[in-house]
Amino acid sequence: MAEKIHILVTCADMRLHNKDGYNVKSDVEELFDLPNTYLITAPGPDHKDRQAAVLDGIRTFSTVKEIETIVLVPHENCAGHPCSPDEHEKDTRVLAQEIQKLLPDADIKAALATIETDTLWGLEEIVL
Numbered sequence: 001m002a003e004k005i006h007i008l009v010t011c012a013d014m015r016l017h018n019k020d021g022y023n024v025k026s027d028v029e030e031l032f033d034l035p036n037t038y039l040i041t042a043p044g045p046d047h048k049d050r051q052a053a054v055l056d057g058i059r060t061f062s063t064v065k066e067i068e069t070i071v072l073v074p075h076e077n078c079a080g081h082p083c084s085p086d087e088h089e090k091d092t093r094v095l096a097q098e099i100q101k102l103l104p105d106a107d108i109k110a111a112l113a114t115i116e117t118d119t120l121w122g123l124e125e126i127v128l
C-alpha cells in the first residue's frame, strides 16, 4: 500500500520559506495539525495560469503516494498573483474544485497567508 502523504501547495516567494524567520510550512503543519508535508510551489499557485502546473505536480505525487490531505496557501502581496484577498479566496476555491475532481477522496484545506511585514505573517483559514 502506498504511503499516505500530505501536501502543501504555496507560493515560491522566499519570504515564506525562511529557516529562522517565517516559515509557512511549519505554520501550516501547526494550524492543521499535520505531520511533515510535501511541498509544491509555484509563483502565485492559485493564479489561473499556474493551476495546470499545480495539478500536474499533484498528479505526479498521486502516482507514487496516497495523498490524504492537500493544503492550498496563497498569500497577500504576491507578485505572481497580485490581487485582493477576496480574489485569492475565489481562485483558491476553483483550484480546490479541480483538485477534488482529480482526487475525490483527498481532504482539501486552504488558508491565506496574510502579511504584517516581510518577516511577520499570519494564516487565515479559507472556507472551501
Ligand SMILES: [Zn+2]
Pocket (backbone or CB within 6 Å): 011, 012, 013, 043, 044, 075, 077, 078, 079, 080, 081
Ligand atoms: Zn507569491
